[in-house]
Amino acid sequence: MPVSRIDLDGKGVGSPEGLVLKILKAEPALSVPIPIEQLCRRLDISSIDYEALEGLEGALITNPEREFGTILVKETSHRYRQRFTIGHELGHFLIPTHMPGPDGRFLCSRADMLLQHAAEQDKRARMEVEANRFSSLILIPPPILRPKLKGDPSLEQLTNLALEFEVSKEAMARAYSQHHHEFLALVVTENGKVRRIYKHLKFPYIVIDIGQAAPNGSLLSRSAPNRRRVTDIVESLPDHWISVERGKAAPKLYEQVMMQRDNFAMTMLWIEFGNEDDDYDRDDDLTSKQRYRDRMSRFSN
Numbered sequence: 001m002p003v004s005r006i007d008l009d010g011k012g013v014g015s016p017e018g019l020v021l022k023i024l025k026a027e028p029a030l031s032v033p034i035p036i037e038q039l040c041r042r043l044d045i046s047s048i049d050y051e052a053l054e055g056l057e058g059a060l061i062t063n064p065e066r067e068f069g070t071i072l073v074k075e076t077s078h079r080y081r082q083r084f085t086i087g088h089e090l091g092h093f094l095i096p097t098h099m100p101g102p103d104g105r106f107l108c109s110r111a112d113m114l115l116q117h118a119a120e121q122d123k124r125a126r127m128e129v130e131a132n133r134f135s136s137l138i139l140i141p142p143p144i145l146r147p148k149l150k151g152d153p154s155l156e157q158l159t160n161l162a163l164e165f166e167v168s169k170e171a172m173a174r175a176y177s178q179h180h181h182e183f184l185a186l187v188v189t190e191n192g193k194v195r196r197i198y199k200h201l202k203f204p205y206i207v208i209d210i211g212q213a214a215p216n217g218s219l220l221s222r223s224a225p226n227r228r229r230v231t232d233i234v235e236s237l238p239d240h241w242i243s244v245e246r247g248k249a250a251p252k253l254y255e256q257v258m259m260q261r262d263n264f265a266m267t268m269l270w271i272e273f274g275n276e277d278d279d280y281d282r283d284d285d286l287t288s289k290q291r292y293r294d295r296m297s298r299f300s301n
Helices: 016-026 036-042 079-094 110-114 123-139 142-148 155-165 169-179 288-298
Strands: 045-051 058-062 069-074 105-108 183-190 193-199 234-236 252-259 264-272
Touching (some): 058 079, 079 110, 105 123, 123 169, 155 252, 169 193, 169 264
Parallel strands (some): 045 069
Antiparallel strands (some): 183 264, 234 252
């Protein structure tokens, strides 16, 4: 592995995206799953230690000059979560605007690892959001992921990709929704209440807020807990999830639900617009079921 921190000099290193691009340029043949521990060693992380951390998922010990870095990882966490934690702490180490506390440490909790957005004035939260973006991008590099997103979306494909990249389903959900060629949203619920939403930039606004129950009539609300783990993909009424403008043709919306442990579930929402609103060709003369089957057979890239 030839990459070193010398390769990370110059423009663009202030953002997670710029850093990952430079790493990928220096390491064009990175294998999947990404060898994150080996990458850390090449980038001046002196050790990765697995310890019984209380209230933390991980930590980074360094100095203001970033001459070295030691990553601490919660030893009892799932291996895939540990990989995300290592990527997160490496992000803190490499992003030059991330400054440790007075004791030279970044201390990161489980809640920090879930942050997607932060107020402009909340410097610490913004650092955590950027470290999460870095970890997601380095563990699931878009140039490596996109060629694998063949055919129509499904939670089975998402699960298989999570196993291939050795990341959690939720980490893959973020990348899957952003980089799939279809317009997707992945909704994570706990006991039927929405906890997190990951969606494509062009996916319409979701009218259910974080903390609210999944809408009545949604596939999740109709799926009994003892049903098989992953449902079929079914067409649903779009106004269960999105705002439909009066007088305008509603897009088609498909749902699929995956039941998970501890009363969690993941719902995939897949939107298809009419021809005048979408960049993709649609066969409007077919029924929804025919169109779905036809698309499954035609997509090869």
